[in-house]
Amino acid sequence: MPSTTVYNMAGEAVDKLELSEQVFGVTPNVAVLHQVVTAQLVNRRQGNASTKTRSEVSGGNKKPYKQKGTGRARQGSTRAPQFRHGGTVFGPRPHPYHHDVPKKMRRLAIRSALSDKVANESLIVVKDLSLESPRTKDMLNLLSKLPSHQGKRVLMMLPQRDENVVLSTRNIPMAKVQHVSSINVxxxxxxxxxxxxxxxxxWIEMVFGEGLSAEEASHKIAGEVAAAESEA
Incomplete structure (x- = not known):
C-alpha cells in the first residue's frame, strides 16, 4: 500500500499516511494520459479564428477594366484572391474543436498522474494548509520548509477556498492554488x-476511489469537520 509523510506548517514530519491503493497506487497508463491531455488542450481552443472570402470583403462591385482589348487577363472584381484587399482562399473558419473523453478514462488519467506523483515522491501532504493573514512572505517561508526544491513549480490543492492562501500565492510565479474539484491531468x-x-x-479518495460525486464528497467532509469541531 502506498504511503507518504505528513508535514506540519513548520515543515516537520509529524505522521505517516497510508494512501488508497486504488487511487494512488495504480500503474500509470501513458496512453490514456496522452489522450486525456490532448483532449483537454484541444477543448481549450475557442475555434473562432475567421477570414473573409471574396463574397464577404467590402468593395469590388465594379469590373476593374473592360473584358477585351487591354492585353491583360480578364477580371470581374478587385476582391478576387489574387488582388490586394481581396478575399482569402481556404482560410480558417469558426468551428468547434471539442474532443470528448469517457468519464472512466478521465478518472484513470487522474489516478495515473497522482500515482506517478507518489512514486516520484512529488506529493507533499500537510496536516493543514492555512494562513492567519494574506502575506506572500509567509507563503514563501512555508514553501521553503516543505520538501519541494527551489525553482520547481508547486500546485496547492485546497478542499475549500481560503482567501488568505490564494492572496498569499498569487504573486509567486512558480506556485498556484486551485480547488480540488478543479483537479485535472x-x-x-x-x-x-x-x-x-x-x-x-x-476528498480525492472518496471521489476517485469510492465513486462519490464531488458534491457528495464535499458535504461528507464538511460534516466530518463539523463533527470533529463539536467534539473538541
Whole structure:
C-alpha cells in the first residue's frame, strides 16, 4: 500500500499516511494520459479564428477594366484572391474543436498522474494548509520548509477556498492554488510538486476511489469537520 509523510506548517514530519491503493497506487497508463491531455488542450481552443472570402470583403462591385482589348487577363472584381484587399482562399473558419473523453478514462488519467506523483515522491501532504493573514512572505517561508526544491513549480490543492492562501500565492510565479474539484491531468503534470492538506486527500479518495460525486464528497467532509469541531 502506498504511503507518504505528513508535514506540519513548520515543515516537520509529524505522521505517516497510508494512501488508497486504488487511487494512488495504480500503474500509470501513458496512453490514456496522452489522450486525456490532448483532449483537454484541444477543448481549450475557442475555434473562432475567421477570414473573409471574396463574397464577404467590402468593395469590388465594379469590373476593374473592360473584358477585351487591354492585353491583360480578364477580371470581374478587385476582391478576387489574387488582388490586394481581396478575399482569402481556404482560410480558417469558426468551428468547434471539442474532443470528448469517457468519464472512466478521465478518472484513470487522474489516478495515473497522482500515482506517478507518489512514486516520484512529488506529493507533499500537510496536516493543514492555512494562513492567519494574506502575506506572500509567509507563503514563501512555508514553501521553503516543505520538501519541494527551489525553482520547481508547486500546485496547492485546497478542499475549500481560503482567501488568505490564494492572496498569499498569487504573486509567486512558480506556485498556484486551485480547488480540488478543479483537479485535472494537465495541471498535475505541469507542476513538479503537488501540496495537499489531509482533507484534500480524503476528498480525492472518496471521489476517485469510492465513486462519490464531488458534491457528495464535499458535504461528507464538511460534516466530518463539523463533527470533529463539536467534539473538541
Amino acid at each position: 494537465v495541471e498535475l503534470l505541469k507542476h513538479d510538486y503537488v501540496v495537499m492538506p489531509l482533507d484534500t486527500i480524503r
